[in-house]
Amino acid sequence: MESGIQILAIASCSADDARKAKRLSSVDFQIVSDEEGKIMDQFGLRDAGGNPFTGEDVARPAMALISRRGKLLWAQYSENYRVRMDVDELLDHWIKSLSIAP
Numbered sequence: 001m002e003s004g005i006q007i008l009a010i011a012s013c014s015a016d017d018a019r020k021a022k023r024l025s026s027v028d029f030q031i032v033s034d035e036e037g038k039i040m041d042q043f044g045l046r047d048a049g050g051n052p053f054t055g056e057d058v059a060r061p062a063m064a065l066i067s068r069r070g071k072l073l074w075a076q077y078s079e080n081y082r083v084r085m086d087v088d089e090l091l092d093h094w095i096k097s098l099s100i101a102p
Contacts, residue, residue: 010034012059034059045077063090 007029011018015033022031032039040046040059050058061084064075074093078084 008032010039010059012037012040065090065094 009027009029009031011021011031012034013021014035018031018033034040037046037057037059043062043064045059045062047058047060049055050060061078061080062075065073067073074096076090076093
């Protein structure tokens with residue numbers, strides 16, 4: 001069965017830097033540039049002045065499951081940019097959202 005899952009990473013960098021990051025990391029998913037912070041603002045993820053070194057705005061880490069129709073099925077946001085979700089936890093939420101028993 002095909003999962004229909006598309007994984008995207010959204011980064012607050014230029015499109016050139018996003019392409020470079022994808023090439024250097026050899027990840028198997030797209031890295032989308034959000035240099036202007038539009039996606040970050042759309043989901044309320046902007047942490048104003050959150051960069052402890054420069055005082056620049058940063059995005060709070062987040063993971064979300066969104067249906068093909070754009071419905072938010074599940075989301076997890078972190079107040080601390082150092083706290084990241086375990087991939088297994090994300091997969092558990094995905095399985096539950098599809099009503100598939102593990």
